[in-house]
Amino acid sequence: IKDNTMPNVIIEVSHDHLISQPDNLLARINDALWQSGNFKLQSDIKSRIYYPNHVLVGLSDSGDEAFVMAHFYLMPGRDDATIQSLAQRIADAIKAHLQEFESEVPVGSLQICVNSTTLSANYVKQYVEFK
Numbered sequence: 001i002k003d004n005t006m007p008n009v010i011i012e013v014s015h016d017h018l019i020s021q022p023d024n025l026l027a028r029i030n031d032a033l034w035q036s037g038n039f040k041l042q043s044d045i046k047s048r049i050y051y052p053n054h055v056l057v058g059l060s061d062s063g064d065e066a067f068v069m070a071h072f073y074l075m076p077g078r079d080d081a082t083i084q085s086l087a088q089r090i091a092d093a094i095k096a097h098l099q100e101f102e103s104e105v106p107v108g109s110l111q112i113c114v115n116s117t118t119l120s121a122n123y124v125k126q127y128v129e130f131k
Contacts, residue, residue: 006119007033008073009047009090014066016051018102025049025097029070032093036086038078067111068094076118087114 009029013019030045039045057065070090074083091114098110 006073006075007039007045007086009033009045010071010073011047011049011094012067012069012071013049013051014055014057014068018066018068019049019097021097021101022049024101025094028093028097029090032089033086036089038082038086065109065111067113068098069111070094070114072114072116074116074118075123076121078118083116083118087116090114 011025011029019025026047026049029047030042033039033045034042057067072087072090074086078086091112094112094114098112
């Protein structure tokens with residue numbers, strides 16, 4: 001199924017020093033999704049990264065735990081296997097980026113998570129052109 005309104009990928013990163021090249025990571029994720037053949041236009045794929053102001057992993061701030069959490073939003077209509085495949089593409093792109101470009105990954109544990117959300121059929125999107 002090809003649609004022209006999705007996906008949106010919103011990434012939360014536990015530590016602001018974990019991703020030193022965010023533009024590279026976003027490009028890698030968008031390219032991985034585009035290569036899936038599931039989207040009509042490259043510009044349909046939108047991604048961004050946020051760094052929370054306050055993070056706690058577990059019960060103490062030992063600093064040796066980190067995470068990259070991707071929230072993946074899609075319009076309805078794709079089967080579970082397709083959604084799983086797209087989520088795996090995102091996870092694989094994050095892992096490959098970290099292994100290739102990031103030297104500040106903590107010595108401890110790093111969790112890469114991708115959660116997919118199928119939006120309601122009531123989702124509203126409008127295009128506005130300014131001249």
